[in-house]
Amino acid sequence: MSLFARLRPHRALGLTLALTALTVVGAGTANAVAPQSVGHQDTTKFKLFPNAKFLPCLAGDGQTPKVEAEVRRGELNDSMEIELRGFKPDLDFDLFTVQRSNQLANGDPDPDFHGSFGLAWYQTDLHTDHQGKGRARIRTILLDQIFGFDPDANLDPTNTFHVGFWFNKPSDAAACGFTGTTPFNGEHNAGPLAFITRPNADTGLGPLCTKPDTSTTPATCEA
Numbered sequence: 001m002s003l004f005a006r007l008r009p010h011r012a013l014g015l016t017l018a019l020t021a022l023t024v025v026g027a028g029t030a031n032a033v034a035p036q037s038v039g040h041q042d043t044t045k046f047k048l049f050p051n052a053k054f055l056p057c058l059a060g061d062g063q064t065p066k067v068e069a070e071v072r073r074g075e076l077n078d079s080m081e082i083e084l085r086g087f088k089p090d091l092d093f094d095l096f097t098v099q100r101s102n103q104l105a106n107g108d109p110d111p112d113f114h115g116s117f118g119l120a121w122y123q124t125d126l127h128t129d130h131q132g133k134g135r136a137r138i139r140t141i142l143l144d145q146i147f148g149f150d151p152d153a154n155l156d157p158t159n160t161f162h163v164g165f166w167f168n169k170p171s172d173a174a175a176c177g178f179t180g181t182t183p184f185n186g187e188h189n190a191g192p193l194a195f196i197t198r199p200n201a202d203t204g205l206g207p208l209c210t211k212p213d214t215s216t217t218p219a220t221c222e223a
Contacts, residue, residue, distance in 0.1 A: 042073040044143065046207035048082075048163060048195040049103060057167075057176040058194055060088050060132040067195050069163060071142050071208070078142040082163075084126065084134035092168035093126040093194055094185040095136070097146060097160040097208065102193070105201035117193075119148050119158045120184070126165055144211050145223050159221060161206030162199075167191025 048067035050058060058065045063086035071080045082095065099118025104110050128134040140146075149157040166184035167173045170191040184190040199205060202219075203212040209221035 041143075041210040043070065044207065044210050045070045046163075046197060048165075048197050049107060050195050051102075051193045054167070054173050054176045054178065054192055054194060057173045058087055058091070060086055063087075063132065065195075069207075073143050074139070077139050079137060079139045080142055080163075081135065081137045082126070084128060085132065087128040087132040087134065089128055089130045089132050091128045091134075091172060093134075093165040094122065094168050094190055095124050095126055095138075095163065095165040096120045096122055096184060097142070098162045098164055098196075099158055099160050101162045101164070101196050101198055101206065103196065103198045105198050107198065117162075117164070119155070119160055121146075121148060121160055122184075122186070125168070142208055144209055144221050146208055159209070161208040161221065162197045163206070163208065164193055164196030166193050 046069055048069065050065060055065070065084070065086040067082065067084050069080055069082040071078055096117075098120045100110075100113065100116070102110055102113040102117070123140070124136045124138045126134050126136050146161065147157045147159045149155050166182060167178075168185050168190055170178060170181050170189070173191040178192050181189040182192060184193075197207050200207070200209075200212070203209070203214060204218055205212055205221060211222040213220045213222050
């Protein structure tokens with residue numbers, strides 16, 4: 001059986017295009033949350049945004065923390081590279097893909113968010129160096145098809161189209177008023193949310209969905 005026969009349809013198409021043309025990636029605007037790409041959206045870039053309450057516990061001296069991610073569709077899986085800059089030095093975080101964001105597209109708190117990010121997948125650790133910069137890369141299924149399910153828990157296939165990361169150490173956010181723990185690290189004793197993506201204003205979907213289907217209500221993602 002050929003490689004093309006084994007690939008899922010959209011990945012086989014992406015490989016065919018990669019062999020015949022170069023994809024040029026458009027630059028995103030400063031506050032863009034929708035994927036910015038051309039062709040068949042085999043590359044997408046997006047920003048993550050801070051959990052405002054904890055920004056003073058994230059920012060380096062006189063700096064504004066910024067986070068950008070780029071995802072490239074692959075033949076069998078996808079790769080995401082995330083870059084942090086402007087942070088305090090030597091902070092540790094834990095990155096997840098999650099079902100829901102706690103922010104609206106315009107950055108306001110989501111009034112329908114009631115404390116649960118829904119289904120969450122632990123993807124990688126993050127660390128800022130002595131200059132307050134950090135970078136990590138993961139390879140897995142990400143664009144349009146990332147999901148989990150659990151028949152034992154009556155959980156139907158559920159997409160995790162948002163990306164966020166949490167303070168690994170609760171003490172790093174204590175000066176900003178955080179107490180207690182969250183389950184967002186390997187030991188399940190992490191701090192609060194630090195940064196997360198926002199939904200697309202038109203579809204309500206996170207940036208890992210590049211092929212939204214707006215004929216449904218709410219919008220879904222074409223696999």
